[in-house]
Amino acid sequence: MSAMFKRFKREPLLPILIVLVSLCLIVFIVFPLFQIFKASFIMNDGQIGMDGYKRVLSGGGLSRSLTNSLVLATISATLSTIIAYMFAYTFAYVKIPFKKLFNAIAILPVISPPFVIALSAMLLLGKQGLITKHLFGFENANIYGLHGLVLVQTLSFFPIAFLTLSGLLRSISPSLEEASQNMGAGKWKTFISVTLPLSVPGIANAFLLVFVQSLADFGNPMTIGGNYSTVAREIYLQAVGSYNMQAGAALAMLLLTITIIVYILQNFWVGKKSYVTVTGKPTGQRRMIESGAVKNLLFAACMIITVVVIAFYALVPVGSFIKLWGINNSFTLDHYKYVFNLGQKAVFDTLKLAVVATPIAGLLGMIFAYLIVRTKFRGKKTLEAVSMLSIAVPGTVIGIGYILAFNKAPLALTGTGIIIVAAFVVRALPVGIRSGVTALQQIDPSIEEAATNLGAGRAKVFSSIVLPLIKSAFFNGLVNSFVKSMTAMSAVIFLISAKYNLITASIMAQVENGRIGVASAYCTLLIIIMAFALVLLNTLVKWLSGTNRRTYYGKDS
Amino acid sequence: MAKTVSLKSIYKYYDSDKGTKNYAVNDVNLEIEAGKFVTLLGPSGCGKTTTLRMVAGFEEISEGDIYFGNEKVNDIPPNQRDCTMVFQSYALFPHMNVFENIAYGLRIKKLSKDIIVSKVNEVLDIMNLREYKERTPSQLSGGQQQRVALARALVMEPGVLLFDEPLSNLDAKLRLVMRDEIRRIQQQIGITAIYVTHDQSEAMSMSDLVIVMNKGKIEQVGSPIEIYQRPQTRFVADFIGTANFVEGTVKAAEADHIVVQTNSGELKINRTGFKVNDRVTVVIRPEAVTLTKGANHVGIVKKSVFMGQTQEYEVEYEGQIIQISEHNPILEHTFAVGSFVSLQFAEQSLHAIPATA
Numbered sequence: 072m073s074a075m076f077k078r079f080k081r082e083p084l085l086p087i088l089i090v091l092v093s094l095c096l097i098v099f100i101v102f103p104l105f106q107i108f109k110a111s112f113i114m115n116d117g118q119i120g121m122d123g124y125k126r127v128l129s130g131g132g133l134s135r136s137l138t139n140s141l142v143l144a145t146i147s148a149t150l151s152t153i154i155a156y157m158f159a160y161t162f163a164y165v166k167i168p169f170k171k172l173f174n175a176i177a178i179l180p181v182i183s184p185p186f187v188i189a190l191s192a193m194l195l196l197g198k199q200g201l202i203t204k205h206l207f208g209f210e211n212a213n214i215y216g217l218h219g220l221v222l223v224q225t226l227s228f229f230p231i232a233f234l235t236l237s238g239l240l241r242s243i244s245p246s247l248e249e250a251s252q253n254m255g256a257g258k259w260k261t262f263i264s265v266t267l268p269l270s271v272p273g274i275a276n277a278f279l280l281v282f283v284q285s286l287a288d289f290g291n292p293m294t295i296g297g298n299y300s301t302v303a304r305e306i307y308l309q310a311v312g313s314y315n316m317q318a319g320a321a322l323a324m325l326l327l328t329i330t331i332i333v334y335i336l337q338n339f340w341v342g343k344k345s346y347v348t349v350t351g352k353p354t355g356q357r358r359m360i361e362s363g364a365v366k367n368l369l370f371a372a373c374m375i376i377t378v379v380v381i382a383f384y385a386l387v388p389v390g391s392f393i394k395l396w397g398i399n400n401s402f403t404l405d406h407y408k409y410v411f412n413l414g415q416k417a418v419f420d421t422l423k424l425a426v427v428a429t430p431i432a433g434l435l436g437m438i439f440a441y442l443i444v445r446t447k448f449r450g451k452k453t454l455e456a457v458s459m460l461s462i463a464v465p466g467t468v469i470g471i472g473y474i475l476a477f478n479k480a481p482l483a484l485t486g487t488g489i490i491i492v493a494a495f496v497v498r499a500l501p502v503g504i505r506s507g508v509t510a511l512q513q514i515d516p517s518i519e520e521a522a523t524n525l526g527a528g529r530a531k532v533f534s535s536i537v538l539p540l541i542k543s544a545f546f547n548g549l550v551n552s553f554v555k556s557m558t559a560m561s562a563v564i565f566l567i568s569a570k571y572n573l574i575t576a577s578i579m580a581q582v583e584n585g586r587i588g589v590a591s592a593y594c595t596l597l598i599i600i601m602a603f604a605l606v607l608l609n610t611l612v613k614w615l616s617g618t619n620r621r622t623y624y625g626k627d628s
Numbered sequence: 629m630a631k632t633v634s635l636k637s638i639y640k641y642y643d644s645d646k647g648t649k650n651y652a653v654n655d656v657n658l659e660i661e662a663g664k665f666v667t668l669l670g671p672s673g674c675g676k677t678t679t680l681r682m683v684a685g686f687e688e689i690s691e692g693d694i695y696f697g698n699e700k701v702n703d704i705p706p707n708q709r710d711c712t713m714v715f716q717s718y719a720l721f722p723h724m725n726v727f728e729n730i731a732y733g734l735r736i737k738k739l740s741k742d743i744i745v746s747k748v749n750e751v752l753d754i755m756n757l758r759e760y761k762e763r764t765p766s767q768l769s770g771g772q773q774q775r776v777a778l779a780r781a782l783v784m785e786p787g788v789l790l791f792d793e794p795l796s797n798l799d800a801k802l803r804l805v806m807r808d809e810i811r812r813i814q815q816q817i818g819i820t821a822i823y824v825t826h827d828q829s830e831a832m833s834m835s836d837l838v839i840v841m842n843k844g845k846i847e848q849v850g851s852p853i854e855i856y857q858r859p860q861t862r863f864v865a866d867f868i869g870t871a872n873f874v875e876g877t878v879k880a881a882e883a884d885h886i887v888v889q890t891n892s893g894e895l896k897i898n899r900t901g902f903k904v905n906d907r908v909t910v911v912i913r914p915e916a917v918t919l920t921k922g923a924n925h926v927g928i929v930k931k932s933v934f935m936g937q938t939q940e941y942e943v944e945y946e947g948q949i950i951q952i953s954e955h956n957p958i959l960e961h962t963f964a965v966g967s968f969v970s971l972q973f974a975e976q977s978l979h980a981i982p983a984t985a
Contacts, residue, residue, distance in 0.1 A: 082705075520686055521719035523707045525733030525784060535732075539723045 084530055089448055092439060096454065098482070099493050100461050103472030104327070110475050111320035123321030133322060136305040140326075143217060143301060144285035147224040148232075151281040152274060154225065154376060155232030161369045163240040166359035169374075176377045177230045179384065184558045184597050185290030186578050189223045190590055191386040192295060196222075199397020201386075215297025223291050226380060228284050232277035239273035240266075245357040258360075279337045283330050287465030289561035290575070294582045302326045303467040303561060310471045311565060320475070323468045334463035388598075391591035406592035414593060417572040422600070424488055424571065425556035428495035432552035435496065436503020437545050441537065443504070444511040445519070462501035466561025469494060474565050486568040494563050495556040502555070503548035510544035511537070546612045550605060557601055630662040630820045631697045631710065631787030633683065638692035640678050640844075652678045654844035656692075660822065660837070665814050667823045667831040670841035671867065676824045677792060679841070683822060684790055685709050696787055711788035712781035716796060718773045720765040720780075726752075727761040730780045751783040754813065771802045778810065782817070789814070791823040795830060807834055828868050832856070840864050857977070861985040865911045872912040872950045875983060878902045888980060892946035893925060897978040907983035914953035916977035919943070919963060922970035929967045945971060 114120045127133045158177060161167060196203050196214045203212035213219075243266065251261040292301040302322055310319035360366050390396055394403045410418075442448075443455045473494060477484040484490040518540070522532045538545065560575035567576050574597055581590040640653035653675040660666050668676035681687040683694060685706030694701050701709055712733070721729050727748060734744045752758045755775045765773055774794060781789055791810070795803045811834045814821050825831055831838050832852040840847040840855060840863075848860045859865035862873065876890035885898045888910055895910055902908060919941065927945030939957035943950050950971070954962075963969050 515717050515719060517715040517717050517719040518721060520684075520706075521713070521715055521780075522721070522732065523686075524684060524711075524713045525780070526707050526736040527732075528705075528707055531736065536721060 082529060085446060085448075088438065089442065089446075089454075092435070092442065093450070093454060095435070096457050096461075099497050100457060100464070103469065103476040104464070106475040107320045107323050107327075107468065107472045110316050111324050112317075114317055115315075123317035126318050127321045127325060132300065133305060133309075133318060136300040136302050136322070137325065139217075139299055140286055140302040141329075143220055143224070143299075144282045146217075146221050147228060147285040148278045148281040150221065150225040151229040151232045152236075152278045154229045155236050155277055156270070156274060157369065157372055158229070158233050158376070159236035159240050161373050162237050163243075164357065164360055165366050165369050166361045167366065167370045167373070169377075173373055173377055176380050177233045179230070179380065183384070184575065184578070184594055184601075185227075185288075185560055186294060186575075186582070186590065187387050187594055187598070188226050188383050189291050189294040190390070190582070190587065190594060191383040192219060192223050193587060194386050194390050194396055194591075195382070197397075201397075204397060213297070215295055216299045219295045219297070220291055220299060220301075223295055224285050224288060226383060227288075227291065228281045231284060232281050235277045235280060236270065236273050239270055239276075243269050248357075258365075276337055279333050283333050283463065283465075286326065286330060287467065287561065289467055289564070290579070293579055303465060306467045306471055307564060310474065316471075316475065319471050323471050326465055327463075327468050330463045330465055331460065334460065387591045388595045391588060391595045393588060396587055403588075406588040407596075409589050410592045410596060414574075414577055414589075417574050417577040418596065418600075420571045421557060421574045424491050424495065424573075425553055427488075428492045428499070428556045429549055429552045431492070432496040432499040432503055432556075433545060433549040436500055436548045436552075437507045437538070437541060439500070439504045440507025440511055440541075440544075441533065444508055445516070458504055459501065461497060462505075466498060466559070466563075467565075469497060469562040470565030473562070485566070486570055488571050491563055491566050491571055491573075494566060495552070495559060498559055498562055499548075499552035499555040502551045506544040506547050506551075507541060510541040514540050542612070546608065550608055553604055553608070554601060557597065557604075629787060630818055632662045632695075633660040633788055633820060633822065634658065634693075634695040635679070635683075636693045636695070638679065638682060638694065639690045640675070640682060640687060641690045651844045653682070656841075656844075656846055658839065658846070658849070660820060662820050663818045664836045665811065665821045665823065665834055666837045666839065667825060667835040668839050668841055669825060669828060669831040669867075670847075671826060673843075674841040675844040676826075676841050680713075680790055680792055680822060680824045683788070684711055684713050710786055711790055712784045712786040713790040713792060714774075714777045714781050714794045716793040718765075718777040718794075718797075720773055720776055722765055725762050725764050726757060726768070726776050729765070729776055730783050732780065733784045747783055751779045754782070755779045770798050771806065774798060774806055778813070782813070782819075787820065789819050789821045791821065791825075793825050794823075795825075796827070803830070810834065840867065842867070858979060859911060860981060862909060862911075862981060865979070865981065870914050870951055870953075872914070872948075874910040874912060874948065876908055876910055878904050878906040878908055878980075880904065885975070886980065890946075891948070895973055895978060896975045897980050898975050899978075899980050902980065902982075908980040909983050909985075911979040911981060912950065912973065913977060913979075914940075914951045915955065916974045917950065917952045918972045918974070919952060919954065919969040920972060922972075925971040925973075926968055927971055929963045929965050929969055932963060932965050934962070943969060943971065 111123050112119050114122050162170065192214055195201050196212060198212055200212055203209045248261050248265055251265045256264065287303055289303045292304040296304060306319050306322050309315045309322065391406055392402055394401045439458055473490055474485060476482065477490055519532050519536055522536045527535065558575060563573055564576055567573055574593055578590045578593045581593065635656050635658040638653055638656040639651065641649040641651045644650045656679060668679060670676045678687055682689050685704065689702055696710055721732065730748045730751060731744050734747060752761055755778060757775055757779060760768060760772060795806055798806060807830055823834065835852055837849060838852055838855045839849050842863050848855060848864045855864060856868050859868065865871040874890045874892065876888040878886050879889040879894065880887040881902055881904050884900065885896055886902050888895045888897060888908055890910065897910065927943040929941055930944050930949065931942040933940045934957060937955065939954045939962050941952040943952055
């Protein structure tokens with residue numbers, strides 16, 4: 072006891088931080104999830120019962136939404152992984168022009184608002200679609216439903232798989248493939264017997280990532296799902312539409328269970344299977360495929376997908392200037408007038424809340440990362456597990472959890488900005504923590520020890536050594552939080568009120584009313600705001616890292 | 629001001645899963661005089677680095693006390709201890725240039741700008757780093773980084789200077805240069821230094837006192853020559869240099885020597901402190917044996933390798949392989965594999981340790 076007290080007196084900052092951070096986790100993640108668990112057993116009359124689960128599993132509409140989601144997730148994840156593998160392989164193994172463009176295209180969907188692709192799918196392939204009606208002359212083309220969702224989700228999520236796979240393929244040592252060829256295997260045989268088996272863990276990982284994304288996806292099913300009901304959407308409809316909390320909660324519990332199982336599978340099974348070892352040795356340069364049918368084929372395929380993605384993105388701004396898509400194709404600024412008049416509040420509310428949430432999430436992420444990587448304390452494993460597991464919690468589950476948890480005292484936060492900021496932060500945190508942990512793990516701990524050894528206390532070490540060294544991770548965290556917050560929908564759709572409206576919710580409302588033009592205008596505006604903010608953040612980073620250096624040297628220098 | 633350092637019954641243990649304790653450092657006692665250069669030497673996992681880190685305050689002491697001078701430092705946090713450390717990886721701050729790296733600790737002390745500049749310049753001169761002060765660590769060679777790390781520690785004028793295998797990342801030639809330089813500067817300033825290494829030649833060439841550690845315990849404390857020529861345990865004899873071991877029994881104990889009966893006949897050894905019938909292990913250094921064409925102690929050459937300065941042999945002798953190293957080998961006088969040779973043991977250089985040690 073006295074030893075503990077002594078340590079506390081020596082370093083009061085650390086225990087205080089740990090308590091604060093743990094409190095945040097408990098209040099904003101554990102407590103809401105527990106409330107969902109509780110609610111899933113409480114019937115409308117207040118009795119305890121299994122009705123919710125019975126309804127969900129009995130084979131009715133709720134049950135169908137579950138199977139629908141699983142089918143959709145399987146198809147989308149498979150297609151995304153195949154496309155992503157092709158892209159990643161082309162990047163790592165084939166010498167082609169326009170790599171930068173392909174790279175940008177592959178990253179683009181990660182930072183775009185959730186609706187862009189769904190909206191352009193309607194504009195391109197809907198009833199009045201550019202392709203369906205005007206190119207092929209189909210009447211009554213129907214983009215709504217499973218096929219539309221598969222298309223939209225694949226285009227939206229393959230970049231996530233691409234990022235995973237390209238990292239993995241690049242880290243396969245070329246000497247392994249050279250060894251295979253050296254022993255007489257041809258290029259195809261080498262691919263089948265060396266490259267592909269080595270990338271199996273990455274493929275599994277990419278598949279599972281997209282699988283979870285698809286399961287948790289709310290925006291696309293909401294806009295383009297039609298009659299094809301999915302779990303995330305059904306949770307919202309149950310909880311907010313028909314106010315059946317028990318069914319919503321039971322569904323949320325099932326969704327959460329599935330995503331957590333997938334997460335565990337990913338981290339403990341796939342993670343252990345990884346063959347790629349990082350050695351300090353620089354690996355030799357890979358000899359790229361420079362010509363031949365394989366190159367042409369891969370180049371063509373990448374080009375086609377790139378053109379499609381560009382078309383999907385270009386269409387939304389175009390659509391925002393057109394009066395009534397497909398029916399009255401004249402130029403208009405009406406949609407923007409509408410957005411600037413009636414939509415102004417949503418835009419400013421979103422900006423305001425995102426600007427508040429961004430630094431909180433960024434800083435909290437770094438503090439979490441620091442605690443996880445660099446300190447020892449009892450309960451650290453639990454803290455780490457909970458903070459990491461929160462990446463597996465779908466937005467809709469957070470949403471329903473928050474209305475259940477924060478609509479009564481002592482934490483009556485419903486309708487306030489705080490609850491939306493909290494949702495933004497919780498959604499953005501895991502990525503921030505991850506990038507912080509990765510950055511910290513790359514820093515030799517003895518650098519911090521050296522600072523301590525030279526007289527710096529823990530706060531000083533953090534501010535003068537750690538923070539400057541993880542600066543880029545920190546700003547990546549900031550950018551990520553901002554982007555996530557501006558485009559958030561699944562969690563916050565439950566939490567908006569008359570007092571705080573959000574752009575994404577406004578877009579959804581416009582889509583539901585069939586006002587694609589206004590929705591497109593909102594989306595365009597959102598993209599412009601984000602592009603502007605990203606440039607601003609980047610300049611800020613450059614400016615900050617520009618000063619700080621060049622303080623003073625010797626007088627005589 | 630150079631300080632003495634005392635370690636009194638220092639333990640470091642971790643609780644294992646089975647409820648027992650795993651000892652990383654086990655009852656280490658040490659008195660280090662002010663201004664001395666002391667090396668902790670041992671294989672990896674012997675507890676030398678853990679000991680050093682307890683002195684620096686990076687590891688908590690499980691049991692025991694550490695004193696700098698008369699001051700007990702157990703409860704002094706690492707950032708307030710009067711010792712600075714040179715790290716194995718140098719641990720230079722990558723976002724600061726050479727000057728800022730060296731000035732870091734002085735700034736924490738809140739010294740005035742003028743004093744900081746003059747102190748840093750002074751140490752830059754000692755380390756021949758003046759022209760590099762605006763470079764960042766990534767723009768320096770390994771040897772220069774090493775110098776900056778040392779300068780950063782020296783500029784604090786600590787009571788004790790700590791080194792954690794500082795030369796292990798340098799190439800062989802530079803290592804030789806740097807160890808002379810470190811030793812020179814340490815003597816010039818007269819600072820107390822504790823140096824951790826697993827490289828025996830480093831320990832031998834730099835230290836006033838070598839502490840050989842194994843499995844968390846001190847095996848032997850002594851000057852480099854004592855450690856090499858008078859090892860007290862089989863571990864020390866084996867770890868430092870190369871040693872052949874021959875088991876035997878003391879047959880006669882005289883005033884200035886003993887005679888040991890071994891499988892390979894009697895060996896006269898100029899050591900005392902044993903009784904007749906004591907079981908002993910005779911330590912035979914490779915250079916303590918010369919080979920001739922005589923008829924006494926005959927063995928057969930199994931391996932013969934020319935190394936430039938020496939000719940290295942492995943000779944099978946009475947059922948045991950003896951490693952022998954002959955200096956200044958001459959072509960005509962080397963023995964080929966398969967030759968029969970006579971082993972001459974230099975009684976001054978033979979050494980005996982109790983068979984149990």
